[in-house]
Amino acid sequence: MAGHSKFNNIKHRKGAQDKKRAAQFSKLSREITVAAKTGMPDPDFNPRLRLAVNSAKAVSMPKDNIQRAIDKASASEGDDYNEVRYEGFGPGGVSLIIETLTDNTNRTFTNVRTIMSRNGGNLGESGSVSHGFERVGYIQYPASAGSEDKVLEAAMEAGAEDISSDDDGHEIWTAMEDLHEVSGALEKALGEAESVKLAWRPSVQVEVDAEQAETLLNLIDMLEEDDDVQTVWGNYDVSDEIMEKLNAE
Structure with missing residues (x-):
């Protein structure tokens, strides 16, 4: 169950998320409202809403913002959003899965296709890359949560399937249906x-060189800046040396 994994959900350039905090809060609010609409507006009885609220808390989203997003669903306010997944390829043959919540699928498709084509990527057909991924539960803890042995023991007792730890923290994997528990x-x-x-x-995973990594991470940044894009996943592997160089720029 132990082992080192370099997989991450676009944890790249330093400060990238800080610069997008307002946009991030907006996207989280959208997910919370959609989650609350698809089930009970109580996180204790709605696993998807609990995950959304936990994600919001993890980036210090104010409690008032979280509650407003839940209340909006309870009051049947706001737009109706569709979940649409796009698949495609980035520099170096990297596979990308782009998850969106949109109230206008034509706009979102056009924006995603344009961003991909202008930044070294291209969209594929539905299913063109997802067959190379597994849908799983993902839990991330900072290094301060404890030693690798402590977190490993806790993860095993909790029923997790896999864990990897390094100086940056701990990544824990579960079966999709076991994530809440x-x-x-x-x-x-x-x-x-x-x-x-x-x-x-x-x-x-696909290893990318320095040039490919820079273009790829720029592409991902551009995608994440779109209001409708919630999350971007990829099978890229960027070495620590290259990442440090890009972070220093």
Whole structure:
């Protein structure tokens, strides 16, 4: 169950998320409202809403913002959003899965296609890359949560399937249907996680060189800046050396 995994959900350039905090809060609010509409408006009885609220708390989204998003669903306010997934390829043959919540599918498709084509990528057909990924639960803890042995023991007792730890923190994987239960058990043992979500985990990773990595990460940044794009997943592997160089620029 132990082992080192370089997989991550676009944890790249330093400060990238800080610069997009307002947009990030907006996207999280959208997900919370949609989650609350698809089930009970109580996180304790709605696993998807609980995951959305946990993700919002992990980036210090104010409690008032979270509650407003839930109340909006209860009052049947706001636009109706559709979940649309796009698949395609980035520089170096990297596979990308782009998850969106949109109230206008034509606009979102046009925007995603344009961003991809202008930044070294191209869209594929539905299913063109997702067959190389597994839909799983993903839980992330900071290094301060404890030693690798402590987190490993807690993860095993909680029923997780895999864990990887390094100096940056701990990544824990679960079966998709077990995410809610495992995250709840880990919260009791380790405290609140940095991230709890459903993820796309690649079966094979693609190594990219410095030039490809720079173009790829720019492409991902551009996609994430679009209001309708919620999450971008990829099967890329960027070496620590290249990442440090890009972070220094």
